[in-house]
Amino acid sequence: MIKIYALIRETFLEALSKKVFLVFFFISTAGLLILLAYCSSSGFQEQIHNLQPTADDPLGVALREKLRSLQSGLSFAFFNAALILAIIITSDLVPNMMTKGVIDLLLSKPLSRTMLLTGKILGGFAVVMVLTLYFMLGSWLIIAIATGVWTSGYMLSFFPLIITFWGLYGVLAYVGIQSRSSVSGMVICFLIVYTVSPLLFSREELLFQSVTSDFWRTLISAVYHLTPQVADMAQITSNIVQEKTVTNTVPYYNSLAYGALFFLLSAFSFSRKEF
Amino acid sequence: MTTCIEIRGLSKTYKNSKQLIEALKPIDLDVHQGEIFGLLGPNGAGKTTMIKLMLGIIAPTSGSCHILGQDISSLKAKELIGYLPENHRFPLYLNGQQMLEFYGNLGGMSGKTLQKRIDEVLEFVNMTEWRKLKIQRYSKGMMQRIGLAQALLNRPHLLFLDEPTDGIDPVGRMEIREILEVLKSEGTTIFVNSHLLSEVELITDRVAILRKGVVVKSGNTHELTQSRDQYIITLAGGTPPASLPGMTTYNAETHEIELTAASPEALNVALDALRQNDCLLATLSPKKSTLEEIFIALMSEKQEYLAPAK
Numbered sequence A: 001m002i003k004i005y006a007l008i009r010e011t012f013l014e015a016l017s018k019k020v021f022l023v024f025f026f027i028s029t030a031g032l033l034i035l036l037a038y039c040s041s042s043g044f045q046e047q048i049h050n051l052q053p054t055a056d057d058p059l060g061v062a063l064r065e066k067l068r069s070l071q072s073g074l075s076f077a078f079f080n081a082a083l084i085l086a087i088i089i090t091s092d093l094v095p096n097m098m099t100k101g102v103i104d105l106l107l108s109k110p111l112s113r114t115m116l117l118t119g120k121i122l123g124g125f126a127v128v129m130v131l132t133l134y135f136m137l138g139s140w141l142i143i144a145i146a147t148g149v150w151t152s153g154y155m156l157s158f159f160p161l162i163i164t165f166w167g168l169y170g171v172l173a174y175v176g177i178q179s180r181s182s183v184s185g186m187v188i189c190f191l192i193v194y195t196v197s198p199l200l201f202s203r204e205e206l207l208f209q210s211v212t213s214d215f216w217r218t219l220i221s222a223v224y225h226l227t228p229q230v231a232d233m234a235q236i237t238s239n240i241v242q243e244k245t246v247t248n249t250v251p252y253y254n255s256l257a258y259g260a261l262f263f264l265l266s267a268f269s270f271s272r273k274e275f
Numbered sequence B: 001m002t003t004c005i006e007i008r009g010l011s012k013t014y015k016n017s018k019q020l021i022e023a024l025k026p027i028d029l030d031v032h033q034g035e036i037f038g039l040l041g042p043n044g045a046g047k048t049t050m051i052k053l054m055l056g057i058i059a060p061t062s063g064s065c066h067i068l069g070q071d072i073s074s075l076k077a078k079e080l081i082g083y084l085p086e087n088h089r090f091p092l093y094l095n096g097q098q099m100l101e102f103y104g105n106l107g108g109m110s111g112k113t114l115q116k117r118i119d120e121v122l123e124f125v126n127m128t129e130w131r132k133l134k135i136q137r138y139s140k141g142m143m144q145r146i147g148l149a150q151a152l153l154n155r156p157h158l159l160f161l162d163e164p165t166d167g168i169d170p171v172g173r174m175e176i177r178e179i180l181e182v183l184k185s186e187g188t189t190i191f192v193n194s195h196l197l198s199e200v201e202l203i204t205d206r207v208a209i210l211r212k213g214v215v216v217k218s219g220n221t222h223e224l225t226q227s228r229d230q231y232i233i234t235l236a237g238g239t240p241p242a243s244l245p246g247m248t249t250y251n252a253e254t255h256e257i258e259l260t261a262a263s264p265e266a267l268n269v270a271l272d273a274l275r276q277n278d279c280l281l282a283t284l285s286p287k288k289s290t291l292e293e294i295f296i297a298l299m300s301e302k303q304e305y306l307a308p309a310k
């Protein structure tokens, strides 16, 4: 237990020592400050005042609407920004561990390779969780205090974000172990997040315009089901924030399965690597 | 003598995308408990490969290796050893103390026991003063000493050092030698890789010389370097007679005489002859061939040194 804890702590310190971590932290803090300034501006306060429950609107539906649009805008921006930064921060953790002079010493210690890899990956995961929670909790509190309305959807959207990252992180770790570099994994994850997944997500509007053959359409749909459904997760996040019911839960399982599969592959590949 | 490392038929062939690199041909080797064993060889001879095999970092192509009776692939064996890799890269963002805590934890130590042990090893390698300094700021010598401290945390029975004095200045090297002497006196077995031969000569009990993955010579360091019956005399004045008994060469510039004398009597006959010729003796010493000479000769495949290893 002490061994895995030491690995997580050390990975945390490694991430902490990086510039990207500071960048992430500063961007989050700047975002929070801007939000704070906006929420305490007299214009916003006045709007809130005007939207308070009235005889016509006893439940304060108008105010909730206003909040939802603010929060869903914020969470959409944050979902994308957090994924980029989380991928950058964690991309080199595994490859760094595998460099000559680092891995030799780690492997000479009485701990299994699986434990070594698990500790490293959990460490990276912990870093991302902490950074994400920092911004989400901060912005949630600011909005709640400024408006006096406490919503649950915004905080709940933490889960789809983290689950999306879990799936991508598996791919990142596996590619990192195979290529021993951080770049390939990062490029692949960015492609998934910003090209492959959005294209496949809106395949009916975008791709099927030009692809008419049934064979190709089936193939594209198959690929959609077999790749990480990041764009679906982004939509789920937005639905959760707006307190709409989420009907399609497949993307959750897709992400969880992706992570699990690639972490297993990673552990297998790592246990047979030579250094 | 108890065996500490028992190597039987151990070999390693690296498989790259296209070629096979036979880094180590099947080797048998025993390292005794409590000795300092040196593995020498030029770059690429397979020294690091050998250590990595013994640590279970890479899988052998054939053969086996046991450390104090434990198979090297077992975690139990790893609890008995300490290792300082070549070109190590410790986490630069940690300070010495944190780095030792990290590796101590990985070795299964924690809490007060670990803190106490960290104090001890820091004191031992003379790094107490620098424990709070970021490793990034360490000099090479300090890096090596903290690395040694790391390897000693678990009170290893067997210590593997890969080029421990590489890039270290003479004073630093002496400090490391002293540390190793103390460890040896406490009963730690030390396996050291090096190509700094004068260094190895000073500390090792036995050596093996590796060349292209084959042990070309091994034996007791003292016996290897001592060439019997040969002496070197330097003169402070005078010229030796050409008929000096046993003289093999005389260098007029350095005033050095090399001579062979089979017995103390024969040596004294030569000394008497020198004095009778008004020669002023400055020094007299037995001739040793250095490991370096043996090494270079082996690498250029001179036959005289290729006598079967003892």
Ligand SMILES: Nc1ncnc2c1ncn2[C@@H]1O[C@H](COP(=O)(O)OP(=O)(O)OP(=O)(O)O)[C@@H](O)[C@H]1O
Residues within 6 Å of the ligand: A274, A275, B014, B015, B016, B021, B023, B041, B042, B043, B044, B045, B046, B047, B048, B049, B050, B086, B195
């Ligand atoms: N991971 C690897 N994959 C392929 N070949 C390797 C690998 N590691 C070492 N080699 C090759 O095996 C041979 C022995 O290398 P090794 O590092 O054991 O030598 P060495 O004696 O430690 O050299 P040096 O004094 O330079 O440290 C070299 O030819 C090297 O290129």
Ligand SMILES: [Mg+2]
Residues within 6 Å of the ligand: B047, B048, B049, B086, B162
């Ligand atoms: Mg080497």
